[in-house]
Amino acid sequence: MITKNLCLSLLIGCWLLLFSTSKAQSNNPLDVAFGDPFVLYDEETDAYYMYGTGGVENGFVAYSSKDLKKWENRGTVYTAQQDKSWGTKDFWAPEVYKRGGKYYLFYSAHWKENPNDELENYRIGIATSTNPTGPFIDLTGRPLFDPGYPIIDGNVYFAEDGRLYLYYSRCCYKNPVQSEIAAWAKQQGMFDEIEESWIYGVELASDFSHVIGEPKLLLRPPVSRDDKQSEWESRSVTSGEVNRRWTEGSYLFKHNNLYYMMYSANHFGGENYAVGYATASHPLGPFEKSATNPILQKNISNGGIVSGTGHNSLLRDKEGKVWCVYHARTTKTGSQRLVFLDELKILPNGQLIVDGPTVKP
Known part of the structure; x- marks a missing residue:
């Protein structure tokens, strides 16, 4: 039986039926140095648990909280130093x-089976555990599946x-794509080619043992410069930062019979990392990007101190408020990625x- 902790995607439509006009209270940035943050509320322990990239080499740590403001480091919950580990780095x-x-x-x-020495x-x-703070043990000693990229x-x-x-997101690595942005960048003498990452979806077996069918391409960067999404999704290229365009960090939920896919674009290590969303009538699309994108981006151009906003997930707290959980940087804290929580609303x-x-004021 699926618990309420697993039903975020199933219940989010109910949470957001009412549009709140009140401003959410901020405690940003949290004192948690994570990238790619994800928060689970566990009814059994009546606590929130946060996981993310960083905090330990070749593994993961967790934080716990009762109020989403004060967070306690619970130590390493997963480590590659185990018999079933298949990864070597970049967890x-x-x-x-x-x-x-x-x-x-x-x-x-990074998979240890690498006969062609791919970068x-x-x-x-x-990996699985009987406790939200681990230890998590790999299920099989291998990745879930191998799509060939x-x-x-x-x-x-x-x-x-x-x-x-x-x-999931197919990495930019060795995925050069012809587009009007790529042609423009080459004409400007900036980059010879532009690599892209694309978001795919695939059905997953109920026991998490394998995928069912072939993955389906769902989202990718725009091909045309006239596309309304092209400007914000290409900023890492047009600024001369790097020869890559990303579509990554997807998060799917449902509201009013419509499937929402939130995603991030641009370089995670730069100031232009930002979040948009697309909608569809089926979990595997086709998805249409919102004309209001991006819905979360840097504010340093407008007198603020935050940049690099991206790779979000969602959390419904005990009071029913829905939070967008993401990482960002500030001019005061430097290049380190920190966790932010801001309220998500649906009009x-x-x-x-x-x-x-x-x-925080």
Whole structure:
């Protein structure tokens, strides 16, 4: 039986039926140095547990909180120093789901089976524990599956009919794409080619043992410069930062029979990292990007101190408020990625709004 902790995607439509006009209270940035943050509320312990990239080499740590403001470091919850480990480095983007009394950790890492010595040999794996603070032990000693190209940022959606869907990002690595942006960058003498990352979706077996069918391409950067999404999704290229365009960090939920996929674009290490969303009538699309994108981005251009806002997840707290959980940087804290929580709202017309980025007064 799926617990309420696993039903975020199933219940989010109920949380957001009413549009709140009050401003969420901010405690940003949190004193948690994570990238790619994910928060689980566990009813059994009546506590929130946060997981993310960073905090320990070749593994993951967790933080816990009773009020989403004060967070306690609970130490290492997963380490590659175990018999079933298949990853060697770059342990990224953990997400934890509870099912049948157990906790399942989905994560990305560099796969040790690398006969061609690829620089980016990332796959997605699963580890399990009977406690939200671990220890998490790998299920099989291998990645969940091998699509033949590097993948990161696994996210799972639990549908009402019992089906499970896995979403992930194909890495930019060795994925050069022809587009008007790529042609423009080459004409400007900036880059010879532009690599891109794309978001895919695929059905997942109910026991997490394998994927079902072939992955389906769901989101990618715009091909045309006239596309309304092209400007904000290409800023890492047009600023001369790097020869890559990203579509990554996906997070899926449902509201009013519409599927929302939130995603991040641009370089995670730069100031232009930002969040947009797309909608569809089916978990595997086709998805249409919102004309209001990006819905979360830097504010340093407008006198603020926050940049690099991205790779979000969602959390419904005990009071029913829905939070967008993401990482960002500030001019006061430097290059370190820190966790932010800002309220997510859905307007009556279905439009998503994130009240952020905010910082504590």
